[in-house]
Amino acid sequence: MTVIAETALQEEIRDLARRRDAVILAHNYQLPEIQDVADYVGDSLGLSREAAATDADTIAFCGVHFMAETAAILSPEKTVLLPDLDAGCSLADSITADQLRAWKAENPGAIVVSYVNTTAAVKAESDYCCTSGNAKAVIEAIPADREILFLPDMHLGMWLERVTGRKLRLWLGECHVHAGIRPGDVERWQSEAPDAELLVHPECGCASQCMAFGNGRTHVLSTEGMIRFAQGSPKSRFLVATETGIIHRLQKEAPGKSFEAVSERAVCRFMKMTTLGKLRDCLRDGKHVVTVPDDVAAKARGAIDRMVAIG
Numbered sequence: 001m002t003v004i005a006e007t008a009l010q011e012e013i014r015d016l017a018r019r020r021d022a023v024i025l026a027h028n029y030q031l032p033e034i035q036d037v038a039d040y041v042g043d044s045l046g047l048s049r050e051a052a053a054t055d056a057d058t059i060a061f062c063g064v065h066f067m068a069e070t071a072a073i074l075s076p077e078k079t080v081l082l083p084d085l086d087a088g089c090s091l092a093d094s095i096t097a098d099q100l101r102a103w104k105a106e107n108p109g110a111i112v113v114s115y116v117n118t119t120a121a122v123k124a125e126s127d128y129c130c131t132s133g134n135a136k137a138v139i140e141a142i143p144a145d146r147e148i149l150f151l152p153d154m155h156l157g158m159w160l161e162r163v164t165g166r167k168l169r170l171w172l173g174e175c176h177v178h179a180g181i182r183p184g185d186v187e188r189w190q191s192e193a194p195d196a197e198l199l200v201h202p203e204c205g206c207a208s209q210c211m212a213f214g215n216g217r218t219h220v221l222s223t224e225g226m227i228r229f230a231q232g233s234p235k236s237r238f239l240v241a242t243e244t245g246i247i248h249r250l251q252k253e254a255p256g257k258s259f260e261a262v263s264e265r266a267v268c269r270f271m272k273m274t275t276l277g278k279l280r281d282c283l284r285d286g287k288h289v290v291t292v293p294d295d296v297a298a299k300a301r302g303a304i305d306r307m308v309a310i311g
């Protein structure tokens with residue numbers, strides 16, 4: 001698409017959003033042209049907070065399905081639209097509500113902490129929800145003598161064990177994008193870019209090992225945490241171990257600094273399903289509406305409210 005055609009489509013989207021009284025929310029992994037047309041770009045925690053606080057009638061969610069479900073639970077009176085219903089998440093799909101019920105039955109009395117990358121039905125079976133932005137604070141808010149079932153991301157879980165000193169029971173799920181960033185990718189960059197700071201998402205399989213570098217220039221952060229860190233750091237070169245969509249946001253928010261992906265293969269095809277054309281159609285035609293059954297939403301809301309409140 002030419003720049004002129006892209007700009008025209010973005011103007012049409014802004015106009016449709018105004019007419020529908022819609023706010024456009026976009027995750028940090030979205031395509032650059034989607035980030036540029038959004039009202040708010042952020043991580044899972046920030047997007048949930050925006051969805052809960054907005055006055056708009058409609059939320060057009062440029063992200064994946066579980067994020068739109070979370071917005072629908074937090075703002076039941078709003079219409080939540082997802083431009084492509086196939087935008088799922090392999091991590092969220094790694095545990096079902098039935099599997100969680102069976103796991104709970106094997107561990108009676110344990111507290112269930114679910115990462116936000118889960119279906120609404122799984123959240124409904126959970127005591128707490130968390131994102132990478134507040135997972136440590138959520139674990140620390142739970143009394144030390146309580147057993148915790150943490151799901152579904154085992155790498156985030158292992159990192160939490162390291163930073164909190166708590167033993168957690170972990171579900172063995174992973175995000176295929178972050179698991180694909182190998183320790184070798186990070187080590188290679190560490191040796192090739194000794195002047196750079198390394199920003200690592202805790203969903204990476206290598207997050208716990210990276211902490212062992214103990215070199216003061218390795219930082220395990222949520223996507224929004226990476227933005228804040230880069231803005232505040234006196235350093236000018238950063239290596240980034242997460243989905244590559246974040247690079248566009250980093251370049252915008254911390255201009256003049258250099259950001260390089262440790263793995264160009266770290267691309268989430270679900271996040272990239274949202275295109276300007278689909279976003280335009282979504283706002284023009286009011287599709288696809290994401291809803292959560294009232295009984296599931298009522299059960300999930302407690303865990304999500306705790307997530308939004310902590311950290």
Ligand code: 13P
Binds near residue numbers: 203
């Ligand atoms: P955050 O943006 O909350 O760090 O999450 C990353 C992610 O993988 C979302 O799918």
Ligand code: SF4
Binds near residue numbers: 088090117243
């Ligand atoms: Fe899910 Fe991984 Fe894609 Fe995030 S990057 S939406 S966790 S598959």
